[in-house]
Amino acid sequence: MKIKLFILSITTLLLGASHAQQFIDKGTIEFEVKTNIKKSMGNSSWVAMLKESLPEFKTSYYSYSFANNQSIYTFDRWADGPRLPEFLRRGDESNVWYYNFTDQKMSKQKSVFSSNFVIEDSISNIEWKLTNESRLIAGFNCRKAVGKIMDSVYVFAFYTDEITISGGPCSINGLPGMILGLTIPRLYSSWIATKVIVTKTDEKSITPISGKKKYSYKLFSNTLDERLKEWGGNEDEEDRKWREQLYWNALL
Template identity: 35%
Template sequence: MRTSYILIAVCLLGIQSLTAQQRFPSTGTITFEKTINMHAYINKRIKERPDDGISKQFLESWRNSNPQFKRLNSKLSFAANRTLFTPMPDPGAQDFMSNSPGVYQSNLIYTDLTTGLYTCQKQVYGDNMLINDTARAIQWKITSETREIAGYQCRRANAIVMDSIYVVAFYTDQIHVSGGPESFTGLPGMILGIALPHDNVTWFATNVDLTSVPATSIVPPKKGKPLTAAGMKEKIKLVWGDNGGSYIWWLLL
């Protein structure tokens, strides 16, 4: 009889453990869709251009002959409190706008959420850069607003990054990993949605796959010229000076 009680107890513990893992997964892969309002993006570029007429007409022509929205996909793998954000190839037709900051995706980002360190491989002006630094510290303000994303109930949080960029995030506490798309982290759960309302771009999860991901597959990228975040900023200023407008912060995202 005592043996039966022990077996029942072991089974109950196993069920509880499985239930906890299902409710609070610590490993999986999330697919994100990045959506850019290209018409709004072009309108900002037109305002930033010198009033030379020709370049503005060219941008207006591109805007009037192309779809309003561009959509790109990426994946975020997570395990052992580490994440790896990987952009997927752009399936659309390639033109001069495809290589504009804020439109293309080149950031391959590894983040160790335990140590607070990250490695970002990004392409800037045709060169591969490898940034090793501490993860961006974001002062989030959590609100009471909620919405459902990819089947998960999420809560809204707001923040300002890089002094002036307003960010809206939606995170779920059903995934106990403090990660998110691109370089956005620091909330008490996984970020499944990011919006930059004044910059007309969003990242929203379209699928959450809780199939176990080997922790050994989540490793930092290694190819590129090593830089710190401060060094990256100096490199951009050498090219753009103080006249790069929104191009500069897109490259620093």
């Protein structure tokens, strides 16, 4: 009898371990994206009156679908509350990110200066430093990593290796698993996974973005520089910060 109980206990433990080691390679993740718009707009005089009529945060929800080591990240809906002005909504609703991690290729559509740009290039590398800090997000154990993008912008991510794709919100990727939590302090923005759905994934929707004209990452960056110079404006500290915010968000 004792031998039977021992064998049963070992079998249960092995089955439990087998279940714990199952990895997810296909699914859909919902992200809540929150940006402090009052801080991101700066403190210049031309926005002082406008800021009084705006909420402190804008909150939206995005969908990240992945299968076959490819992903697409798209806007889903706004959180309940007052409707935001169009200039604060346009980019969020139009932007799309597609990534193919097998071929190391990406394409994304970004709305800037009231125009949609399609960027197609290789996936950029992000240098990451792993830490010992951990956090539970959407039911997954996640480990913290710190990275840097665009030479000077730090990002703080929490990823899980239980989801095998090396992706994340927007263009943030390159960790040994899926990023479920992300903060970029200099953009006053955070991304947090609210749920992971593995029972239904529209694989046909995970396709590269089409467009008549496609920009490389470098050409798009140069185009942004030229447009910002044409736009003019004051050369004070607040104006410089606002331009940086626009530039970083466009390249994200």
